[in-house]
Amino acid sequence: MTPEGKALSNIVILGFGFMFMFTAFQTCGNIEQTVIKSLNNFTASGYTSMSIIYGVFSASNLVAPSVVAVVGPQLSMFFSGLLYSAYIAMFIQPRVWSFYTASVLVGFGAAVLWTAEGNVLAINSTETTIGRNSGLFWALQQFSLLFGNLYIYLAWQGHDHISEKDRQTVFIALTVISLIGCFLFFLIRKPDPSEPTPSETSEAPLHTESTDSASVSGPPRRSLCTQALDAFVKACKLSVTKEMMLLCLPIMYTGLELTFYSGVYGTCIGAMTRFGHDAKGLIGMSGLLVGVGEILGGGVFGILNNNRLGRNPVVLLGLLIHYLAFYLIFLNIAPDAPQAPEEGTDLQAYMTPNVGVALFCSFLLGLGDSCFNTQLLSMIAFLYKEDSAPAFAVFYFIQSIMAAIAFSYSNVLQLPWQLLLLVVTGFMGTLSFFLAEWGVVAKRRDSDYDSI
Template sequence: MDDIHKTSNEKVHVLSVSSAPSHHVHHAVMTHVGGIEYDKTRRRSTIHSYTLSNYHALSHDPQTMRAVHEMTRAKAYKNVIALGLAFMFVFTAFVSIQGLQSTMNWEGGVGVTSLSSIYVTTIISCLLAPWIIQKLTTKWTMIIAFVLCTGYFAGNFHPEHYMLVPLGALLGLLGGPLWSAQATSITSISLAYSEHIHAEEQEIVVNKMMGIFCGLYRTSNIWGNLITTLVLGKNETLHVPQYHNFSTNSTCGAGYCLTVEDELNHGIYFSQNAMRTISSKTKIMLLSIYLGCGMMGIVILISLFDQHKNSKLKCRDDVLSSKETFLATIKMFKDTKCLLLLVIVVFIGLEQGFMFSDFTKAYISCTLGVTSIGPVMICFGAVSSVSCILIGCIASRHIKRFAFISAGATFNIGLLIVLWLWKPSTLDIPNFFVVAACLGLCDAIWQTQTYTLFGIIFMHKQEAAFASYRMFYATGCAIAFGYSYFLCVETKVLILAVVLIIGLICYCVIEMKVQLQSQHIKDIVAL
């Protein structure tokens, strides 16, 4: 009888607590499942409720609670917008200069070689990202990376191998930590703000903040291509020939299939003509604009982005030693959820590489000429930017992540079918902008949802999680650029479709695991 009476009292206690306001409920009733502590009273509506592996609330030490108390709406939005603007300025320059390297610095292949050094060292730097961020903090990691970016822009005034390749390698060494620090900052700000307003759905806040950042950052595609188009358009000597298809048995679109010899012959032909038509004065004007954009990004980050007293809002985990932090990214590969998610991250990198390498070359340039790349890519950047903001601020409140990713994957597969069957011609110019807009929409869905997913699942090890994310994203980009000269476009489209399907299956496995675990925890709460 005493046991029954005790159990009855416990049930009454749970019910009475659950009717209290949400900010009192948070610490009220906890339960242990497999040695992991869960908040039984935290009500969440999605199938990934109570988190995916272990629910880590922010720690309640005085420093963290003070940060939560100070993270007002104005402060949270100020930091997210400042970070988005800083990345917008820096990557406006980087996107533009990346697109011009193969033509502006063609002699000896110095431009493309410097870009390769960036991607290679970026993959390596992802292993060091948690350790670097722990030593420098998120803010100063991003500031130093921006300084190296600006140094790389300046190095293009004197494009020699001994100048650009080392600068590119140095930039890549902080490429992984840069993106890991950015994602960690956005997630930490979002979690602190959600605790400050006692939000029941932390993921909605994270999704919204990530959408705002991605929306601002993605406008770099607009401004970068706009600057290039306007400056080169005013160059009186610019009469760049159309992108000719040198192979007699190839066509534009999915049928585009040049041999390595054809590509090399085309590269020499086009680069020499382009270099002769871009005057030294125009080149200096472009590089000066890029240098100014880089410096503006540094100024915004230093002056407007707040330095958190701790590099991240700590969870209930113990503080890691330097050695443990150094090995944190490698240990992520032992996490089943991380391995399953990395397939879809590789797909995102592959599709980005396809967009900036094959779509611009085999569809736009082959049919309309190189001068049409800028306007079409502006359309891509505009749709991607607006979609990121809408998805983060509006749609995420009413549509769950699983529905978003499923719809995005279905839409993306349909788009790949269009790219496989479409035979572009000069008579269907609007279709180029429609396809670019669709690619921008898919890009927005993948960017916002996967970043949010990593931030929520791996809340307790953000730096390592986002470092592994960036590593496999860069790997996907490197693979896409690497096989660009060896595979036909039709084959590349099929590869994208296969990887996307595998990635979606892996994601569904995770969601099913989450649903089962969530139901298990709900059964415990019901007790």
């Protein structure tokens, strides 16, 4: 196999590994609050668990590069994946202490997993293939939103209550699926040596295969720690640049709406007794349609977008799509749905609850999210192409902090107040993104003028 073929094969395996793992984990996150409500004498909260996960994830970004540098990307992904599997398996026989302990461990594992993923993507890509490889990996990973949620829809259709047998069957299956993803990482082979590329250079601190430091003690290990510290210092410096400060608001918005579509909205649908006996099964269908929106938006605005019109129209479209979704949700879903008990809520909002409208909003949430994320990733990669690793560390740090905050207030804030926060933050984030994009356009024009 040619070096390029081997590298492409590694990206495909990486994508399938993440697809299996997140088919299990994202399905778990989508249904866990509903499952917890069905448990007797279980005082933990799914919202609190996700808040812990994202909080620890954010803090662990400080040490994840060092872990990957010492252990290597392949083993880092495998052991991090085992932590994800343990979190899912905990629901087979749930205990409050094990639930929150697993939440902390998954938060740490997530930081290591995504750092290692970036390393594998970088060392298997060149300047000409990084766009293709990133799009391929993203598409494969997003398919994880489809299969697990479809299974939940079929398995729980017509169930008013989630029995112990229902819960155990689902989570045993999800645990096995997650473990398959973990072991797929062992099929990734070391890429053939090639000339260094900008992407490889920017990820050098994580590229343990470029030296023999793994087999030598003393100074090389100290050098890895120094490189990790340098990356941290560089991330701190990038976080106070004008461009990154402007991008902070739209990144914050993606963290808030990530919480809403991945954990809160599915719970709301499952709590609506006016949707009939299929309400619990509709949680899976909602997650599936979020995935359809993500994949469609990613294909149109990510892989196929040539930026002739710039990024602003895509972000504005995403905001309008989300505003439509928020308005319909406000009219269609009961205000107490996020905190409703296991038996659900009999309340209604301002219209007769409609299943079709609820599922259409799921699709809109995924489509709008893809508009924001594809353009933010494109913007950061363009602005900080020489310092991509610390720049994306800042991105994930801000996003995960906001996701943790959002899961915390989801325990107490009724649906209309959560939607209001999303509306205000989305508007401010979009304006801030516009300013950042106009700055990029101005710099490009100045550069073109200076080159004449």
